[in-house]
Amino acid sequence: MNTQGSTKATNMDTLGDEFFMSADDLRKYMMEMKMAHVSQELNAMTKADEARRELIRSLQEHVDVTPEKIAELKQRLQGMIRRAAANGETETMVMRFPNALCTDGGRAINNTEPDWPKTLTGRPRQAYEFWKEHLQPAKYTLKAMIIEFPGGFPGDVGFFLSWS
Template structure:
């Protein structure tokens, strides 16, 4: 059996981490994790800004583009119907693409479509001109609340079950 003093001496030598060293190590780990979070937030902000820039520019709605949009939408609608759903989110965009940052949508004010710009405006017009006459509804709402403030807007295509 080893002598207790020998055990304490072995634990106190330089190869064993002291409590202060362990605390410093823990602080370095915490700082590394915090840096990762900050870096990820920066990347997310850049991606969000790029998305807003892209969506702010209307796209050319050629017959080919409309056929592609219609085809993708039909696939999503069929999948939703098979699940028994009566709505699907068809678009999500930063509230920066509303002239009032989504205030009218959040408060369900009459005339909220007039606040839309860019591709969200085009999506609304596509619904109004083609999908509404076919019996589909459109619901717009704020879908996230970063730091308690309105964030992204979601467009939901709705229909009723008979």
């Protein structure tokens, strides 16, 4: 029995050494895990920032509006409008873009100033002009709204087409 008792003690010592970390090792492990998690979050944020910059760059470019593109856009909008109307809605968001595409960062839109269209640049400006020329005569209204407020500041802008 004495032999078994000493065997158990030896096994417990071995189990303790093999399977359990010291408190210092556990704290170090936890810190490494936290640092890895923070690093992943920073990498994701960096990738998101890069994607946002690329989106802004591409939306700042002027696109040649051909009759084919107008017809394609009208067809796409008609599908969006029909789906929304079938769901009993009277408006649908037709465009979303970063507030960096407004010369004032979206301030005029956020304050619903009547001259907010003057602040638009790039493709949002083209979208507004498309509405003005092709959709406003058909009695569609266009509303611009800040649709998110990261950190309490204006973020992305949404264009909403309405037929109510």
